[in-house]
Amino acid sequence: MALNDSISHVILTEEDIRARVRDLGEQIGRDYGDRPLLLVGVLRGAAIFVADLARAMTVPVELDFMAVSSYGSTTKSSGVVRILKDLDEDIEGRDVLVVEDILDTGLTLKYLLRNLASRKPASLEVATLLSKEGRQQVAIDCKYVGFSIPDEFVVGYGLDYAERYRNLPYIGVLKPAVYAD
Ligand code: PRP
Numbered sequence: 048m049a050l051n052d053s054i055s056h057v058i059l060t061e062e063d064i065r066a067r068v069r070d071l072g073e074q075i076g077r078d079y080g081d082r083p084l085l086l087v088g089v090l091r092g093a094a095i096f097v098a099d100l101a102r103a104m105t106v107p108v109e110l111d112f113m114a115v116s117s118y119g120s121t122t123k124s125s126g127v128v129r130i131l132k133d134l135d136e137d138i139e140g141r142d143v144l145v146v147e148d149i150l151d152t153g154l155t156l157k158y159l160l161r162n163l164a165s166r167k168p169a170s171l172e173v174a175t176l177l178s179k180e181g182r183q184q185v186a187i188d189c190k191y192v193g194f195s196i197p198d199e200f201v202v203g204y205g206l207d208y209a210e211r212y213r214n215l216p217y218i219g220v221l222k223p224a225v226y227a228d
Contacts, residue, residue, distance in 0.1 A: 051212065054202070054219035059194060061216040064176075064204055067193045068096070071174060072103025075144065075191060083107045085141045087134065089159065090114040092148035095205035095213065096176045096193075100146060111136045115155060128158040143168040147175040148205045150192075153185040160187070177201070177218070200226065 050057070075084070084104075088097035090112050101108055114132035143163060150156060156173060164171055174191035179198050200223075202208050203215030208226060 051215060051219070053212070053222055053225045054215070055222045057217045057219045058196060058199075058201065059204075059218040064193075064216075064218065065099075068099045068176075069103045071191055071193060072100055075100075075174065076104050076106045079106050079142060081106065082142050083109065085109050085111060085136060085138060085143050087138075087143055087145045087163070088112045089145065089147050089155070090132065091213070092205045092207065093146050093176075096148050097146040100174065109136070113159070115159065128155055130162075138163065138166050138168045140167070140169050142170045143172070144191075145171070145173045147173065149177040149179065149201075150175045150187060150189060151179050151182050153183040153187040156187045156189075157185045176204070177206075 084106060086097055086101055086108050088094060088110065091114065097110065101110060111134045112132065113130065113134055116129045116131055145156070145159060145163065147156060160171065160173070172190040173187065174193075175189050176193040178189065178192045178195050180195050182198055200208070200221045201218050202212035202221050203218040205213050206218065207213045208221055212221070
């Protein structure tokens, strides 16, 4: 497949992602056994990861979604998290796994985890596909991490810039010229 013109280089290929998601699915399946698990995908970035992760699991899973906004269309975290869509399910007494595409400053997950913990789930863990090295401002206990990546502006496989590039099957670094203007 030809590289998108806005991408300087690929850091995780489609094959890299597929293999890692399959491993994570198996690991999560082993950890939860037959306990029904509620996957909470955090829209919009995690939509593609949670779809693939759910299909990499053979344990009984249900899916729910939250939509939050922390960045708007800029590249810097504002630290302000808004719930745009809440869960449809009551999670009291449930095993809940929050599924994120990327852990950057940690501010989004800090807010989300505190919010979800107050609803008294039986357990609450996090799976993130990506974790940016050296960026966390708050400590987040992420049980499942797909890849640690350098602090570069990455898009693809759910991650966007100004809502574009989410559909790229790989994860690549955006050319600075794309977000310079
Ligand atoms: C991204 C990502 C996380 C958050 C991580 O969401 O999906 O939710 O940023 O950043 P943090 O660790 O610095 O809080 P974004 O607000 O870009 O929305 P999106 O998922 O709709 O792309």
